[in-house]
Amino acid sequence: MAFSFFNKLRDKREHLKLIRDELDKVRSVIARQVEPFGPHVRPYLERVCRGRGKLIRPGLVLLTAASTGGVTEKHITFAAMLEMLHMASLVHDDVLDKADTRRDEATPNALWGNELAVLLGDSLLAQAMVMGSELGDMKFIRRLSLGTRDLCEGEVEQSTRLWDMEMTRADYYELIRKKTATLFAMAMSGAAMLQELDDEMVDHLERMGTLLGIAYQIYDDCLDLTGSEDVAGKTLGTDAAKGKLTLPVFFLMESSSDDVADYVRGCVEKREEIDFTRLRGTDAFHEAIRMSADEGRARTAEAREVLWMLPESDGRAALAEMTYRLDELLDDCCN
Amino acid sequence: MAFSFFNKLRDKREHLKLIRDELDKVRSVIARQVEPFGPHVRPYLERVCRGRGKLIRPGLVLLTAASTGGVTEKHITFAAMLEMLHMASLVHDDVLDKADTRRDEATPNALWGNELAVLLGDSLLAQAMVMGSELGDMKFIRRLSLGTRDLCEGEVEQSTRLWDMEMTRADYYELIRKKTATLFAMAMSGAAMLQELDDEMVDHLERMGTLLGIAYQIYDDCLDLTGSEDVAGKTLGTDAAKGKLTLPVFFLMESSSDDVADYVRGCVEKREEIDFTRLRGTDAFHEAIRMSADEGRARTAEAREVLWMLPESDGRAALAEMTYRLDELLDDCCN
Numbered sequence: 001m002a003f004s005f006f007n008k009l010r011d012k013r014e015h016l017k018l019i020r021d022e023l024d025k026v027r028s029v030i031a032r033q034v035e036p037f038g039p040h041v042r043p044y045l046e047r048v049c050r051g052r053g054k055l056i057r058p059g060l061v062l063l064t065a066a067s068t069g070g071v072t073e074k075h076i077t078f079a080a081m082l083e084m085l086h087m088a089s090l091v092h093d094d095v096l097d098k099a100d101t102r103r104d105e106a107t108p109n110a111l112w113g114n115e116l117a118v119l120l121g122d123s124l125l126a127q128a129m130v131m132g133s134e135l136g137d138m139k140f141i142r143r144l145s146l147g148t149r150d151l152c153e154g155e156v157e158q159s160t161r162l163w164d165m166e167m168t169r170a171d172y173y174e175l176i177r178k179k180t181a182t183l184f185a186m187a188m189s190g191a192a193m194l195q196e197l198d199d200e201m202v203d204h205l206e207r208m209g210t211l212l213g214i215a216y217q218i219y220d221d222c223l224d225l226t227g228s229e230d231v232a233g234k235t236l237g238t239d240a241a242k243g244k245l246t247l248p249v250f251f252l253m254e255s256s257s258d259d260v261a262d263y264v265r266g267c268v269e270k271r272e273e274i275d276f277t278r279l280r281g282t283d284a285f286h287e288a289i290r291m292s293a294d295e296g297r298a299r300t301a302e303a304r305e306v307l308w309m310l311p312e313s314d315g316r317a318a319l320a321e322m323t324y325r326l327d328e329l330l331d332d333c334c335n
Numbered sequence: 336m337a338f339s340f341f342n343k344l345r346d347k348r349e350h351l352k353l354i355r356d357e358l359d360k361v362r363s364v365i366a367r368q369v370e371p372f373g374p375h376v377r378p379y380l381e382r383v384c385r386g387r388g389k390l391i392r393p394g395l396v397l398l399t400a401a402s403t404g405g406v407t408e409k410h411i412t413f414a415a416m417l418e419m420l421h422m423a424s425l426v427h428d429d430v431l432d433k434a435d436t437r438r439d440e441a442t443p444n445a446l447w448g449n450e451l452a453v454l455l456g457d458s459l460l461a462q463a464m465v466m467g468s469e470l471g472d473m474k475f476i477r478r479l480s481l482g483t484r485d486l487c488e489g490e491v492e493q494s495t496r497l498w499d500m501e502m503t504r505a506d507y508y509e510l511i512r513k514k515t516a517t518l519f520a521m522a523m524s525g526a527a528m529l530q531e532l533d534d535e536m537v538d539h540l541e542r543m544g545t546l547l548g549i550a551y552q553i554y555d556d557c558l559d560l561t562g563s564e565d566v567a568g569k570t571l572g573t574d575a576a577k578g579k580l581t582l583p584v585f586f587l588m589e590s591s592s593d594d595v596a597d598y599v600r601g602c603v604e605k606r607e608e609i610d611f612t613r614l615r616g617t618d619a620f621h622e623a624i625r626m627s628a629d630e631g632r633a634r635t636a637e638a639r640e641v642l643w644m645l646p647e648s649d650g651r652a653a654l655a656e657m658t659y660r661l662d663e664l665l666d667d668c669c670n
Binding site: 041095115118119120125130133141146149151152 | 480
């Protein structure tokens with residue numbers, strides 16, 4: 001079983017019991033999305049949709065709904081829709097990264113080639129659009145569309161800014177906001193819109209989602225350098241080595257240890273793979289991870305400030321636990 | 336200058352003057368769609384969007400609007416939106432087909448690799464969704480989403496049914512309905528919805544679009560076997576040779592000339608490239624093209640039956656000219 005942020009949460013935190021049945025419903029709704037497709041398409045999508053995802057984004061939808069009046073059928077559909085969108089982006093990501101496995105399963109590109117993987121990703125995206133069109137109103141659709149565009153733009157930017165020495169830390173934050181935090185923000189703001197909360201509260205929850213998404217990507221970027229592949233269920237250490245300028249890489253380039261800073265800057269300038277095995281024992285490396293984790297925790301703390309604006313409820317408590325659990329995961333990267 | 340169905344129409348038919356200014360506006364709207372993207376994404380999209388497309392789908396939107404009360408600003412945006420959707424599918428198609436040039440220009444995959452091409456296609460699709468969200472109502476969005484899903488499904492099916500001996504001619508028609516005719520159908524039904532025509536008329540015009548799209552794909556499939564690459568501005572003879580079972584291939588497999596039928600069936604069974612230079616001089620080949628063209632012309636005739644339901648107008652006359660011009664192009668393939 002792959003490492004699962006959400007399953008760990010579920011095991012450790014009874015609060016997540018709150019939405020266990022709803023998450024099962026989300027899984028059923030996702031499984032049913034292959035039904036409109038014909039017999040020469042369906043088997044491929046079935047294989048893609050059976051993946052054992054962490055359902056973090058559906059979890060956020062459901063907990064936001066639970067914190068603001070309760071989970072409705074629309075929230076279940078919306079949660080499934082966001083997971084489909086996420087799956088579409090993973091399928092295209094795996095083509096880009098030439099990844100062979102994800103969540104301990106062969107990727108679509110490994111199974112059937114890049115060509116079909118591209119089209120299957122497109123089909124998932126289109127089906128997500130169909131699901132979206134069954135929900136909410138034009139304002140809701142507009143937010144979904146803008147979010148999807150941000151997601152795509154973040155992906156393009158990540159691809160065109162590999163080894164880009166002109167990239168700043170501010171650029172990094174904006175890039176991961178688009179690439180990762182958009183779906184977290186859509187999860188929370190969308191759930192709030194389906195709950196018919198006022199615009200101000202929708203914006204607040206969108207901001208909370210953005211903060212959580214950024215913290216989650218920082219955690220993922222730290223894990224890429226500190227985690228074990230067995231536990232993560234995917235290839236690690238490749239993002240930063242292959243020219244993605246992640247937060248720990250920025251801190252390494254800014255390190256007070258001139259040796260380390262020079263080495264990492266030199267690699268980036270020459271577009272050479274960074275040898276992290278060489279760096280892992282150094283104080284500078286631990287410092288870079290610690291500073292990154294601090295940045296993540298600053299964002300979960302800010303997210304909780306938004307959360308306390310909601311009235312007390314089991315849903316709110318579960319969302320708070322989620323943020324504390326993310327803090328723990330960030331801590332784990334430092335040890 | 337690439338061969339252009341629409342430009343030929345424009346040169347030969349004064350009727351197309353009717354929407355010349357509107358088509359220029361559509362070009363400007365498309366050019367402006369790169370503006371929301373940041374500096375590390377925009378230059379790539381600018382390059383993709385500057386392509387000299389035939390604007391057949393926008394033309395259909397505008398002529399449908401002109402035939403049903405006049406072209407509005409919404410029709411201009413919608414026409415641009417459909418062209419973006421079409422461009423997104425071309426960008427992904429070129430990745431699939433490993434095509435180096437289209438419309439006499441290097442393809443995105445040739446310029447920047449498959450990875451970025453996939454993401455740029457996604458970005459065009461997302462931007463099309465944003466444009467869609469500025470138009471119409473939820474019913475309109477729903478039709479757009481279902482259409483996009485059909486388009487994707489057709490593409491997947493085309494990819495999974497290469498060399499598929501179990502494919503029938505009925506399957507071929509259903510496949511090209513999804514893959515090609517969907518956008519034609521969306522053009523006409525969408526224009527009608529924005530004109531607030533009643534559901535029955537929207538359905539009629541959708542049917543007309545479907546018929547024109549199928550006829551157009553039959554023409555394209557004939558051109559693939561009979562055209563000259565210089566004139567077409569793209570690589571020809573590859574679709575059928577590489578296992579796409581197009582209408583002329585079906586007729587060749589069903590030919591009364593046993594030699595030809597056996598040869599083509601043998602190639603398909605063995606998944607071997609069909610050598611069309613060998614077939615081109617034969618009566619069976621001409622017969623297959625003629626029968627395909629007849630099927631195309633049957634559909635343009637049926638499309639005109641729908642068209643005559645509209646009140647007489649310059650727009651209707653221009654749409655009729657478009658169908659006659661398609662007949663001429665189908666005829667040209669037979670000579």
